[in-house]
Amino acid sequence: MEVHVRIPTPLKKITGEQDIVKAEGKTVGEVIRWLTTTYPGLRERLQDEKGELRRFINIYVNDEDIRFIRNLETPLKEGDRISIIPAIAGGSSLRRKVTLYFPPERIREPVIYNIGHRFSLVTNIRSANVSEKVGWVTLEIDGEEGEYRKALNYLNEIGVKVEPVEKGVIE
Amino acid sequence: MNYIKGLKCKECNREFPISPVHVCEFCFGPLEVVYEYGEIKKVLTREKIKQRSKSMWRYQELLPLGGDPTVGINVGFTPLIKAEGLAKALGVKELYIKNDAVNCPTLSFKDRVVSVAVSKAKEFGFDVVACASTGNLANSVAALSAAGGLKSYIFIPYDLEQGKILGTLIYGTNLIGIKGSYDEVNRLCSEIAENYRWAFVNINLRPFYSEGSKTFGFEIAEQLGWEVPRHVVVPMAGGSLITKIWKGFKEFEEIGILEKVDTKIYGAQASGANPIVSAFKKGMDWIKPQRPHTIAKSLAIGNPADGYYALKTIRGSGGWAEDVSDLEIVESMKLLANTEGIFTETAGGVTVGATKKLIEQGIIPRDESILISITGNGLKTQEVIQDRVGRPLIIEAKLSDFEEIVQPKHQEGRRVQATL
Numbered sequence: 189m190e191v192h193v194r195i196p197t198p199l200k201k202i203t204g205e206q207d208i209v210k211a212e213g214k215t216v217g218e219v220i221r222w223l224t225t226t227y228p229g230l231r232e233r234l235q236d237e238k239g240e241l242r243r244f245i246n247i248y249v250n251d252e253d254i255r256f257i258r259n260l261e262t263p264l265k266e267g268d269r270i271s272i273i274p275a276i277a278g279g280s281s282l283r284r285k286v287t288l289y290f291p292p293e294r295i296r297e298p299v300i301y302n303i304g305h306r307f308s309l310v311t312n313i314r315s316a317n318v319s320e321k322v323g324w325v326t327l328e329i330d331g332e333e334g335e336y337r338k339a340l341n342y343l344n345e346i347g348v349k350v351e352p353v354e355k356g357v358i359e
Numbered sequence: 360m361n362y363i364k365g366l367k368c369k370e371c372n373r374e375f376p377i378s379p380v381h382v383c384e385f386c387f388g389p390l391e392v393v394y395e396y397g398e399i400k401k402v403l404t405r406e407k408i409k410q411r412s413k414s415m416w417r418y419q420e421l422l423p424l425g426g427d428p429t430v431g432i433n434v435g436f437t438p439l440i441k442a443e444g445l446a447k448a449l450g451v452k453e454l455y456i457k458n459d460a461v462n463c464p465t466l467s468f469k470d471r472v473v474s475v476a477v478s479k480a481k482e483f484g485f486d487v488v489a490c491a492s493t494g495n496l497a498n499s500v501a502a503l504s505a506a507g508g509l510k511s512y513i514f515i516p517y518d519l520e521q522g523k524i525l526g527t528l529i530y531g532t533n534l535i536g537i538k539g540s541y542d543e544v545n546r547l548c549s550e551i552a553e554n555y556r557w558a559f560v561n562i563n564l565r566p567f568y569s570e571g572s573k574t575f576g577f578e579i580a581e582q583l584g585w586e587v588p589r590h591v592v593v594p595m596a597g598g599s600l601i602t603k604i605w606k607g608f609k610e611f612e613e614i615g616i617l618e619k620v621d622t623k624i625y626g627a628q629a630s631g632a633n634p635i636v637s638a639f640k641k642g643m644d645w646i647k648p649q650r651p652h653t654i655a656k657s658l659a660i661g662n663p664a665d666g667y668y669a670l671k672t673i674r675g676s677g678g679w680a681e682d683v684s685d686l687e688i689v690e691s692m693k694l695l696a697n698t699e700g701i702f703t704e705t706a707g708g709v710t711v712g713a714t715k716k717l718i719e720q721g722i723i724p725r726d727e728s729i730l731i732s733i734t735g736n737g738l739k740t741q742e743v744i745q746d747r748v749g750r751p752l753i754i755e756a757k758l759s760d761f762e763e764i765v766q767p768k769h770q771e772g773r774r775v776q777a778t779l
Contacts, residue, residue, distance in 0.1 A: 195583050198384060232385075233386065236371075236386075241389065242388070242646075244386065244387040244388050253648075256647070275387065283657070352650050
């Protein structure tokens with residue numbers, strides 16, 4: 189399984205100045221093993237003496253912190269994007285990511301279309317599960333805070349529950 | 360004369376020379392200042408400290424400056440009071456309050472860290488001081504950099520309390536409100552810090568800045584007659600203060616100023632921003648970031664930089680962690696004001712409220728000494744008590760109005776017959 193790993197600037201020397209490394213593995217743990225075998229210099233930078241991932245290294249799979257998925261056991265699909273990000277450094281910005289839970293009576297309505305149509309917001313569906321009885325959709329939402337607040341009010345009025353997907357904010 | 364050895368990574372122990380850096384270039388862990396404790400032990404004694412001026416600089420050997428401070432020389436040595444009224448209300452025997460609500464010049468404990476950071480920024484030769492702030496730090500950086508003759512850029516979430524915004528602007532700073540949470544402000548500032556040669560007090564100067572908080576602990580020990588309380592409750596935002604109060608106690612023990620430190624340390628957060636308390640209660644050793652929502656805006660940090668070390672400090676001391684609701688925060692602000700005459704900000708409400716809960720749950724025993732850390736002033740967060748403290752009775756300037764409107768309500772004292 190081939191995935192793309194984004195290497196942070198301070199570690200690029202070890203990967204021959206490559207920003208993105210194509211790596212192999214079915215889980216995040218396997219990719220880390222692949223990386224530290226292919227670039228032995230990475231091992232001591234990413235892992236402590238016991239082989240544990242260093243505390244101030246955060247790993248994201250497609251912008252999701254692996255601690256919120258299944259950590260090193262997180263399964264990967266062909267083409268997944270993995271980012272290695274030092275916790276304290278600056279870097280990738282936070283997009284709003286929320287999950288909408290639809291009551292059965294709203295499942296047939298074009299709620300997501302309405303968000304993009306009525307407010308100046310751009311939505312991007314990341315994952316979803318909709319059947320006759322239940323429905324949830326995880327969205328990335330870009331746009332002004334004011335517009336976003338208005339959209340939240342609209343969703344609240346029509347009974348759609350909104351929960352933020354907590355992505356690791358980076359300090 | 361100074362006693363600084365250098366900087367050291369808290370994770371992998373690699374050492375670095377003194378410079379404005381905060382991250383280990385090897386493992387990305389945070390850096391910390393290391394001192395020559397053996398040398399300090401020879402020169403810093405109780406007697407020597409007692410002879411010095413009443414400010415946080417009486418412990419100068421344990422602070423990370425190369426020479427004397429150039430900014431904030433009067434900061435610190437705030438009152439420590441025995442709180443008998445609040446002790447009675449909470450049903451405990453021995454209760455103290457360390458009151459940084461009246462720390463000078465900007466009425467919060469942040470003046471301690473900023474006076475170190477701005478003095479250090481001058482040593483390093485910076486022209487511009489900057490910070491990411493939830494409000495108190497903004498006030499302090501604006502004031503102390505003005506006093507130190509440096510320019511400042513201050514980044515805050517745009518929706519802070521008016522008192523904190525005006526109390527920053529008055530000093531002639533550049534104040535930038537960010538449309539986002541503190542965590543987003545902080546991340547932006549990390550990016551700016553990488554690209555500009557500015558002294559961000561809580562980013563690239565963090566190893567030096569955070570050391571200022573130790574003086575809160577040093578003062579507690581000195582003001583209690585060179586002893587530490589059995590239980591100390593501390594509010595947590597980024598989690599730095601709690602670790603540094605503990606470090607202050609342990610340093611005093613190390614250099615022989617304190618005999619034994621047997622304090623348990625407790626962390627307090629608002630329920631709407633409780634990543635550290637939540638990790639503590641779940642037995643986790645990493646912090647799950649949150650999106651904060653609480654009236655305690657000065658503590659509204661969802662991804663605390665020192666959260667892991669705060670957890671470690673609490674667990675290592677045998678303490679506990681607790682959070683309180685917004686309603687409990689306001690009630691606790693009122694309780695402290697009504698019993699002790701101290702008007703603290705929301706963060707103080709959090710700390711008093713958490714103490715109350717910990718006592719009620721039997722986690723803090725009622726018959727041992729307890730200290731509550733009050734870190735900020737209520738005049739800065741007046742919005743939250745707007746409709747919660749009643750209104751003045753408005754009357755005409757007539758005795759009859761007083762007797763008809765005020766007296767029937769209150770019945771205080773009896774009317775005396777005027778005699779000639």
